[in-house]
Amino acid sequence: MNKPILTRRQLIRLGALGASSVVLSGCDAFDLLGNRSSSVRDIVAKANDVTYYVQRFLIGDALAREYPESEIRQPQKPNGSTNPQTPEYLALKAADFSDYRLSVSGLVETPKSYSLSELRNMPSRTQITRHDCVEGWSCIAKWTGTPLSVVLDEVKLRPSARYIVFHCYDSLGSGRAGPAFYYESCDLADARHPQTILAYGLNDQVLPVSNGAPIRVRIERQLGYKQPKYIRAIEAVSTFEDIGRGRGGYWEDRGYEWYAGI
Ligand SMILES: Nc1nc2c(c(=O)[nH]1)N[C@H]1C(S)=C(S)[C@@H](COP(=O)(O)O)O[C@H]1N2
Ligand SMILES: [Mo]
Secondary structure, three states: OOOOOOOHHHHHHHHHHHHHHHHHHOOHHHOOOOOOOOOHHHHHHHHHHHHHHHHHHHHOOOOOOOOOHHHOOOOOOOOOOOOOOOHHHHHHHHOOOOOOEEEEEEOEOOOEEEEHHHHHOOOOEEEEEEEEOOOOOEEEEEEEEEEHHHHHHHHOEOOOOOEEEEEEEEEEEEEOOEEEEEEEEEEHHHHHOOOOEEEEEEOOEEOOHHHOOOOEEEOOOEOHHHOOOOEEEEEEEOOOOOOOOOOOOOOHHHOOOOOOEO
16 A cells, blocks of 8 residues: 655654754754753754654655566666775785675664575665665666665664664775774664664675675665665664764764654
């Protein structure tokens, strides 16, 4: 059954309405950051929180649109990092990722790590979806992988877990504090969403290096930068304050919205 989905424009309008009622009513339910400072950045952050709540409320657990095979018209365009050069990644790649282990830790009962063949032997899901990059291009591609929910059920999240963080092998440039590694995060609704997968296959082939080998995450209701490639580790956290610059992702740390729902 398809629920009607509002356009992004309608959501932004609703979000703006919501934002003004937050200011008027000081409603705590919408106040994710829980602080009353009135700096512009906080107001922008609150607008993003409201967009988040409005979308969550209206869209719930709706699926992102899936397409027929005939819509796959070109390869998935490699973007951002396409060939990581960190020594750790180069060593794994040289052995065709046979030594790769995905570690899953943080606020979980039983931390685990998975080899590629273990992941490939778990239940899998294949979906043909559209990837939208903020740079203005899209690609329809077929992704195959292990549902993240299956892994989360195995490691058992602690009640204090609120977000899932994906740590990547690649760094884009480097800051004064050393290399800035790519990372991303999502809430538990997106983490447990049926289309959220740890993808190892692309268009019926093994996921190539240019698109994130050996594992990249698909979070299909989010924009391109929320689809992290080259996953090194997964961490369940209650806050991402202490990770990177504290805003939940590499591009979020540089001004993009954390909630990039489409
Ligand atoms: N680790 C990592 N993940 C990443 C990026 C990156 O540079 N490094 N770029 C992001 C952006 S902006 C986009 S559009 C997509 C590109 O994925 P693709 O190369 O498979 O098209 O990956 C996202 N995930
Ligand atoms: Mo992107």
